Structure formats: structure tokens, C-alpha cells
Amino acid sequence: MSAKTIFQQPYPGFFIAANRRPSDQRHRAGLEGIALDLPSGLALDLAGNLSIADGVMNSKLGRILRVEAGTGRVTTVLSNLRQPSGLAFQSPESLCFAESGANQIRCVNLANRSVRLIAGVGAAGYSGDGGPAECARLNRPSGINFDGADRLYIADTGNQRVRLVRFGEQVGVQ
Numbered sequence: 001m002s003a004k005t006i007f008q009q010p011y012p013g014f015f016i017a018a019n020r021r022p023s024d025q026r027h028r029a030g031l032e033g034i035a036l037d038l039p040s041g042l043a044l045d046l047a048g049n050l051s052i053a054d055g056v057m058n059s060k061l062g063r064i065l066r067v068e069a070g071t072g073r074v075t076t077v078l079s080n081l082r083q084p085s086g087l088a089f090q091s092p093e094s095l096c097f098a099e100s101g102a103n104q105i106r107c108v109n110l111a112n113r114s115v116r117l118i119a120g121v122g123a124a125g126y127s128g129d130g131g132p133a134e135c136a137r138l139n140r141p142s143g144i145n146f147d148g149a150d151r152l153y154i155a156d157t158g159n160q161r162v163r164l165v166r167f168g169e170q171v172g173v174q
Contacts, residue, residue: 037056038054038055040084040142041084041085041086041143042087043089043095045089045095049066049067050066052064052066052087053085053097055084055100055101062082062101063077063081064078064081064097065077077095077108078113081097081099082099082100082102083100083101083102084098085098085142086098086141086142088144088145088152089146090152093110094110095107095108096152098141098144098154100142103120103125103138104120104121104122104138105117105118105119105120105141105152105165117134119136119163120136120137120138121134124138124139126156129163133165138156138158139156139159140158142155142157151165151167152164153165
């Protein structure tokens with residue numbers, strides 16, 4: 001017996017399946033949906049739209065998808081990412097993500113799709129505590145979250161640490 005999770009509400013007519021075997025009756029029946037390769041992060045915005053970080057197992061390229069609440073319409077927010085994982089909203093228009101394969105944390109402006117670097121030089125390592133977050137070395141960051149004071153917490157998985165980025169006058173990592 002195998003288990004499968006089907007996402008149905010509040011996205012009528014939409015399902016997400018990580019398993020794309022031809023024997024999947026729902027997939028062959030032509031229901032709307034999208035197959036995921038390596039879902040590794042989720043975030044809901046205030047309107048109920050679902051963002052999904054989806055890494056691709058057979059290559060280094062991944063993507064971030066957006067599922068519109070109510071309609072189930074799927075759009076690609078970003079692609080060609082190196083193993084995207086944790087997602088968190090910094091603001092309603094700014095979705096941040098850990099890019100584990102690039103050892104960085106970045107944010108995308110959902111209105112114009114511009115991307116900005118928050119933390120990480122792009123090479124694995126451990127350094128930068130007390131300095132600018134953009135100059136810190138991270139090692140396979142996987143999860144992120146913001147608190148109510150606009151501080152970013154990073155699960156720096158490869159370094160077995162939780163790192164803290166404080167925004168404001170000087171962005172820094174602890």
C-alpha cells in the first residue's frame with residue numbers, strides 16, 4: 001500500500017502530486033495539476049496563494065511556483081535555481097527563499113520579479129558573524145523565517161546552526 005497527498009481545498013480542480021507514475025489514475029484522467037520533483041518549501045501569502053519551492057532531483061535547477069487561491073492557476077515565479085528550499089514572506093510583495101545549492105538567501109519582488117541578495121557569498125563555509133549578511137558564508141541553508149521585528153532566521157543546515165540577520169541601519173548576521 002502506498003500513501004499519496006492530494007491538495008484539494010481551497011484550490012478547486014487542482015492537485016499537486018510528487019509521484020508522476022503512469023498508473024496514477026487522477027493524472028491520467030486529465031485533472032488540472034502539476035507534478036513536483038522535490039518540493040522543499042511552502043509559504044502562504046495573506047490572500048491564500050501558495051508558493052512552492054521545487055528542486056529538481058536529476059539536475060541542479062529548481063523553481064518557485066505560485067498557486068492562486070480559488071482558481072488553482074499555477075505560475076512560475078522563478079526558475080533556474082540551485083535547489084530552492086525554505087520560503088518566507090518578508091512583506092506581501094517580497095518572497096524570500098533559501099537557495100541551498102547556491103549557499104544563499106535571496107528575495108524576489110513578486111510585482112516585477114527582481115531578485116536581491118540577502119545573505120551568503122555563494123560559496124559554502126562558515127564566516128561572517130557580526131558583519132554584513134551579504135559577506136557571510138552559509139552552508140546549505142534550508143529553512144528561513146521572519147519574526148515580527150523584521151529579523152530573518154536561517155537554518156544553516158551544513159553548519160548545524162541557526163543564523164540571525166537583523167535588518168535596519170546595517171544588515172548583519174549573527
